[in-house]
Amino acid sequence: MKFSENWLRELVEITADRDALARALTMAGLEVEDVTPLGESLHGVVVAQIVAAEKHPEADRLQICKVDAGQGVLLQIVCGAPNARVGIKVPLATVGANLPGGIAIKAAKLRGVESTGMLCSARELGIDADASGLLELPAEAPVGQSLADYLGLPDASFELSITPNRSDCLSLHGLAYDVAALFGSAAKLPEQSPALVTSASRRGIRLEAGKDAPRYLGRIVEGIDPAARTPLWLIERLRRSGLRPISAVVDITNYVMLELGQPLHAFDNDILQGDIVVRHAGTSETLMLLDGNEAKLDEGFVLIADEHKALAVAGVMGGFDSRVTDTTRNIFLESAHFAPAAIMGRARKLGLHTEASHRFERGVDPQLPQRALERATELLLAIAGGNAGPVLLAENRADLTPPAAVGLRRARLQRVLGVSVGDAEVARIFTALGMQVEVTADGWQITAPSSRFDIEREEDLIEEVARIFGYDNIPTLSPAGALALAVEPEARINELALREQLAARGYYEAVNLSFVAADLLASWGFTERLVSLANPLSADLAVMRPSLLPGLIETLRHNRARQQERVRLFEVARVFHQFGAVREDPEAHQQAGDPPVEIPSLAIVACGNARAEQWGEPSRMLDFHDLKGELDALIAWGGEPQRWSVHADDLPGWLHPGRGARVARDGETVGYLGALHPQLAKALDLGADVHVLELALDPLLARRLPHAQAVPRFPVVRRDIAMDLPEIVSWSQIEQLVRRTLGERLKELRLFDRYSGKGVEAGRKSLAMGLILQDASRTLTDDDADRCVREAVAALEQTCKAKLRG
Incomplete structure (x- = not known):
């Protein structure tokens, strides 16, 4: 602003x-x-008129101008501006003047010709950035008058x-x-009187956009002068507010927007056909905008249209075909109120940001349109003439909620601010802000004007008092009171400790955006239950991530592209899936209004050598078992590794089918581990050595509560067996089965050998395992141990088609 x-x-x-x-x-x-x-420094700069000009004999781009500066004699000025010509009035810096930037004006010779002063551009005067030519002043500018006085300078x-x-x-x-x-003063805002109606021209208005456009006003002004020039005072106010003058009609609408805050738009009335219709856009409807670009619209846009065609995107920009041109004599001036939610994000969706959308999407006073329309009509009639028709109004009052009174308690105000503000000062503050104040027994009832959308509750009123009373006047005091210390639950590992553990194991933490591109997710195979953003920052950030791995792999690629061959990264963050409840039918989710669910997760990616370069052992590439070892270390931290298992079935499409695994806790899948699928690695321009791990965080952070127990009094007994099993049977299946069979008698199950080859059928393998047995109440006998072995072998033979090897 x-x-x-x-x-x-x-x-x-x-x-x-x-x-x-x-x-x-x-x-x-x-x-x-x-x-x-x-x-700031325009002493000696006056209004002057060029009365004669001829080409410089020694320079094609210079002219020798005779200038009237109101001094009784003509001054000779050598000028190189392209727009220097006879008859125009321009600023003249006389000899002795000092311009902004330290330019001192002296009499000089330019290519042998005397020059007594300098004709100036707006940039040389420090009042605008335009340096394309001389600053041309209106024809009525008085010659010889101080330019600062004429333009109302200095200013800022x-x-x-x-x-x-x-x-x-x-x-x-x-x-x-x-x-x-x-x-401590009062705003001196003039009352706005209705414009004189001298025309009966009317046009119907139909509101068909519901609560998105509850109020629309318009007025036909006929017979304006299309060649009318915007007065200098209005041009200067626009220029100093960052807006370029365009034409009288457009300049007036921009001026009223800056003055009152209400965006306006003018249509060429002769192009309109029938009633004005405020409606939603149709599917795939298009409109050529004022900037010459074609806008592709959808049902979320509100349009201003006539009975045959679209005219403008409401609250954003007008249409090209209905614009006011240099030949327009009859205009339809609109002033409307649009709901902020109906405009929010629409300009960005079209790749635009306009002054109108900037205001409408934040909220414009619903009581302002008529006042702005009358003000614009007043200026238009004074500058361009014409005959104004009656104000045309269409509104849905039910969708225009008047501001409600908000209570402010005196005790609450003092408690929050920590300082007593006098009743008279509080009343003065709210009155000066244009609010209605009613004194009550314990404080005040404040009714904000309809322009103050931010006043909704007592805290908003306290904020108003604080900022106007002055933060410097509020004492700075340290808070007093006892702080309750949070108790760290023993049954959960601290998330910070997990990060520190991973960092100690050589991994670097990455922090990625929660938004990813839909096409990136599609390459991973993530196409279901995605949470798409209604108003994304860009196309590359259009979907909430359903997994940490796509973003983390992109970070790995970024590092590898910068000569980092051995990369170890982890991220602890949330992933997002559509629908929080578990339902079979996706439509049932939508009908039930189930919200998206957020799942805290951990992801690890690694590539390159298994260990940093060293002399103590030969280098080798990272493999599945290295990352499986990291998983085992994290699982062991929780103290219940027996509740975890790893399986080679039901793998997602982004994992290598022969070098991947599904991770489960208590039989429920909580994550995946392994090498990336070769096709995905190729599509992402990665090597074949990239391994990943992703787990739900909550199961990983669960920890068994520690409890003291006596050292076992009775010895352990070990029995080793070798089983011939099908190749597809995993060690996790075997371990879970043996633990269920033997129960508390089995303290540990150790796998110490794997063999396949001669003596073992194709498609089968031999696993040698040690059963560590112990009883807390007595010493196990050989018969007890042999019985345990028989039970374990029988369970494996029955469930896993295993055979005991001799």
């Missing part, structure tokens, strides 16, 4: 200099990003960073209320 300091001072009395004003605005939450002084252009909740401050009138409250 840019504005002219002089313009603001006309609307409210400010008893402070420029620096104090800037600081007061910033401390009140209206951050001043930049202050650009304008016309303030640029504010307005937070989204303060849309009321996107106008000079809105700012005036805050400034009045800050400096």
Whole structure:
């Protein structure tokens, strides 16, 4: 938001200099990003007129101009501006003047010709960035007058960073209320009287967009002068507010938007056919916009249309075909209120950001359209003439909720601020801000104006008092009181400790965005239960990640592209899936309104050598068992490794079918482990040595509560057996089966040999395992041990088609 300091001072009395004003605005939450002084050093710069001009005999691009500066004699000026010509009035820096930037004007010779002064561009005067030619002044500019006096200089252009909740401050009138409250004055805002109606021209208006467009006003103005020039005072206010003058009609709508905060738009009335219809766009409807680009619309857009065609995207930009041109004599002026939710994100979806959308998506006062329409009509009739028709109004009052009164308790205000603010000061603050104040027994009832969308609850009123009363006036005190210490649950491993453990094992933590591209997920095979964003920052950030691995692999690729061959990364974050409840039918989710579910997860990616380069052992590439070892170390931390198992079935498509595994806890799948599928690795331009691990975090952080117990009094007994089994039977299946069969008698099961080859049938393998047996109440006999062996062998033979080897 840019504005002219002089313009603001006309609307409210400010008893402070420029620096104090800037600081007061910033401390009140209206951050001043930049202050650009304008016309600070223009002594000796006057309005002059070129009365004669001829080509310089020694330079093609220079002209010798005779200039009338009101001194009784013509001055000779050598000028190289392309627009220098007889008859125009321009600024003249006379001899002795000092321009912004330290330029001192002296009499000089240019290519042998005397020059007594300099004709100036707006940039040379420090009032604009335009350096394309001389600053042309209106024909009525008085020759010889000080340019500073004529243009209302010096001035300054303030640029504010307005937070989204303060849309009321996107106008000079809105700012005036805050400034009045800050400096103890009152906003001097003139009353707006209705324009004189001298035409009966009307046009019907139909509202068909429901609550998205509850109020629409329009007016036909006939017979305007299309060649009318925007007056200098209005051009300068636009220029100092960061807007370029275009034409009288457009300049007026922009001026009213800056002054009141209400965006307006003018259509060529002769092009409109029938009624104005405010409706939603149809599927795949298109419209050529004012910038010449074709907008592809959907049902989420609100359109302004007539009975045959679309005219404008509501709250964003007008259409090209219905625009006001240099030949337009009859216009239809619109002023409407659109719901912020209906405009929010629509401009960004079209790749645009307009002044209108910036205001509408934050909220514009629903009571403002008629006042803005009357103000624009007043200026239009004064500048371009014409005959104004009656105000045409269509509205759905049920969708226009009036502001409600909000209570503010005196005790609550003092408790939150830590300082007592007098009742009179509180009433003054809210009155200066344009709010209605009613005193109650315990405080006040405050009714905010309809422009203050941010006033909803008591805390909002306390914030208003704090920022206007001044944060500097609120004492800085240390909080007092006892803080309750959080008790760390013993049954859960601390997440920070997990990160430290992984870092100690040589992994670097990565932090990636929660958004990924849909095509990247498709290459991984993630196509179901995705959480898509309605208003993504870009196409590459359109979907909430269903897995940490795609983003983490992209980070690995980024590192490998920078000559990092051995990469170890991990990430602890959340993944997102559509629907929180478990249902068979996806449509049932939508009907039930199930929200997306967030799952805390851990992901690890690694590639390159298994160990860092060293002399003590030969180098080898990382393999499945290295990452399986990392998993085992993390599982052992929880103290219940027997509840975990690893299986080679039901693998996702992104895992290598022969070098991947499914990780389960208590039989329920909690993650996957292994090498990436070769096709995916090739598509992502990765090597074949990339291994990954992804687990749900909560099962991994669960820990068995420690408890003390006596050292076993009775010895252990070991029995070794070798079993001939089918190749497809995994060690996890064997271990789980033997543990279930022997129960508490089995303290440990050790696999110490695997053999396949001569003496073992093809498709089978021989596993040698040690059964470590112990009883807490007595010493096991040989018969007890042999019975355990027989039970284990029988279970393996029955379930796993195993045979005991001799």
